[in-house]
Amino acid sequence: PEMDGLIGDQMDRRTVLLESVKYGVPLVILIYVLGVLQYTVMTAALYTALSMIAFGIGVPQIQAALDGESNREAFVETLEQTIDGFREGVIVVAPVTIILAAINGVVDILMATGVPTAISLTLLDLSGGIAIVAFMLAMIICIILGLGMPTTAA
Known part of the structure; x- marks a missing residue:
């Protein structure tokens, strides 16, 4: 059934796949480093944070390249969103x-x-x-x- 009125604009499959990679891989890294390698929580958090930064910057670059947009504009937009996120996080x-x-x-x-x-x-x-x-x-x-x-x- 049509649910456009409830959900709004639905993401296409490529966007869903890229977002899944962007958030899924750091989660897998966290579970692997904690569960399999059995590192300390702080070390696992460090590796997870580094992977989140890498995928948070890299996935929008890949998406911009696939859409034919400028990588520089995508990088600037990602940087602005990151700064806004830091500001909102500090406020909370x-x-x-x-x-x-x-x-x-x-x-x-x-x-x-x-x-x-x-x-x-x-x-x-x-x-x-x-x-x-x-x-x-x-x-x-x-x-x-x-x-x-x-x-x-x-």
Whole structure:
């Protein structure tokens, strides 16, 4: 059935294939580096980010060449989109970063005073050594300590 009214302009097969390569290959690289090579998460993220940059620049160049457009114009457009994406990303991430920095200060203060150890020992005393009771009390403590915070920070 026709769904043009719902979806709008549909991409042709070549565009779908190029977009699949653009986003699929970095995902495969991430899975391969983490799962098969068993590198650290940061190293896998580095390789994935580098592949995303390479494919993010390379695929529009290939698409421009196939469409008969100027590679220079495609490169400039890709660069503009990248800068816009960085700007929007910073705007989205900034509030979460501020909250996490504040939480880090609270965690440092708690660790310096030994409060987490006292909470753990009190939790074990209250539960009487029964694991399910300790889990329930820990859940309640986590909920109380996480009140008023966004999900990411909690």
